[in-house]
Structures are given as structure tokens and as C-alpha cells.
Amino acid sequence: MDNVSFGDIRYNAALGAFEARVDISRGGRTFRYPCRMNGPLDLTPDKVRAGLARHAMRMSDSGDLRSVL
DSSP, rough: OOEEEOOOEEOOOTEEEEEEEEEETTTTTTEEEEEEEEETTOOOHHHHHHHHHHHHHHHOOOOOOOOEE
């Protein structure tokens, strides 16, 4: 996950989910995605980052709306 970076990761208790901005760098460009991953508050940080990164990669590979920096 060298090409993935995270903004502040926050827990949304109302939704029971972690949320963060995830940036993916590809070909000298950065693509930014708002991501959410459901899970309990005591989920390990590694699992949270991996889940958020998977969400961003799915959006990046699907051609969905994205923000380019």
C-alpha cells in the first residue's frame, strides 16, 4: 500500500463505521476518495486502514466519480 495515504480516520458511532479520506497515487497523479468501513470501535488500526484502502481501490478501479489533485 505504498501508493495509499489516509486523512484523519474517525469513528462515526451513529453508523458504526470508520470514515476517512483516502488518497491513491497512480501515474504521478493523486486520486482522492471519501471512504467508510463498518466495524466495531475496537477494531485494530491495521484492519481499519486495510478496509478503507480496499474501499478506495474498488472506487478507483471502477471509474466512479473521483477527485484529482
